[in-house]
Amino acid sequence: MWRALEPIHAVTYFEPEPLQYCTALGTKGFWMSYFAQRAAPLGAVGPDVVGALFYGFAPGRVARAVPDAWAVASPERFVAARLAAVDVALRRLLGADVIASGGLAEAAEIATAAAAAAPTAGRALAAANAALPVPEEPHLALWHAQTVLREQRGDGHVAALLTAGIDPVESLVLVAAAAPAERAAVRDPANWRTWRGWTEEEWVAGAVRLAGRGLVEPGGAAVTAAGAQLRREIEARTDELASPPWDAVGEAAAERLLELALPLRTAVLAGAFPAVDPIGLAGDG
Structure with missing residues (x-):
């Protein structure tokens, strides 16, 4: 919907x-x-x-x-x-x-x-x-x-996101890292930083935090299996919370x-x- x-x-x-x-x-x-x-x-x-x-x-x-x-x-x-x-x-x-x-x-x-x-x-x-x-x-x-x-x-x-312990910049690092390879523009961290106004230093710090939790690969270029699973859980919970109107x-x-x-x-x-x-x-x- x-x-x-x-x-x-x-x-x-x-x-x-x-x-x-x-x-x-x-x-x-x-x-x-x-x-x-x-x-x-x-x-x-x-x-x-x-x-x-x-x-x-x-x-x-x-x-x-x-x-x-x-x-x-x-x-x-x-x-x-x-x-x-x-x-x-x-x-x-x-x-x-x-x-x-x-x-x-x-x-x-x-x-x-x-x-x-x-x-x-x-x-x-x-x-x-x-x-x-x-x-x-x-x-x-x-x-x-x-x-x-x-x-x-x-x-x-x-x-x-709050329940999962994902802060604002981390949420964008995670979505960029999890984007399909064929969607290069969506996968490009520079686009997300530009769209949402984060500095390179803030973005790198978010990627380091996520890598420390085992959710993205070092540097944030790719999502790990654990990160992909957490993202699926976040999206499923989002859908669940959005279901009452329907x-x-x-x-x-x-x-x-x-x-x-x-x-x-x-x-x-x-x-x-x-x-x-x-x-x-x-x-x-």
């Missing part, structure tokens, strides 16, 4: 309209726009809170965007700009016929029910987004539902949503979605 629906949310980051809307408010560059949009539902929180909840980002990268973003515009204005920009982007990507279709309305209805059933206790990003009004228009309701669902899943993933709507409704979402996904991925991305959908087709 995440792979089917996540591109619909990801227009927030990978299509041009959200960046344009944030730039019009006064942000500078992609990352200030990213942090402002994603953190805005939390209110005017500081970099320590944003870094703690987003987890995988280097503190320095967060601090270059927050709290300066709130001096540019209030969180409420960023929430409004995000929704307006997504509206324009999805209308362009999906087309008027799909926007007005019964299938999209049905998909939005199922996804909204799933999001309403998503537990948010202990999940700050999910709770902050769930507290926002559900948009009336189906394409925006679907986007809003996936925003809640993906943040709910992400909050659970952070809990799984249990609530039932298998038949979830399968129907999957059927309805796949053409939408294809249309979104045909837009400006990058060939290599840091959220795990690169090369997914």
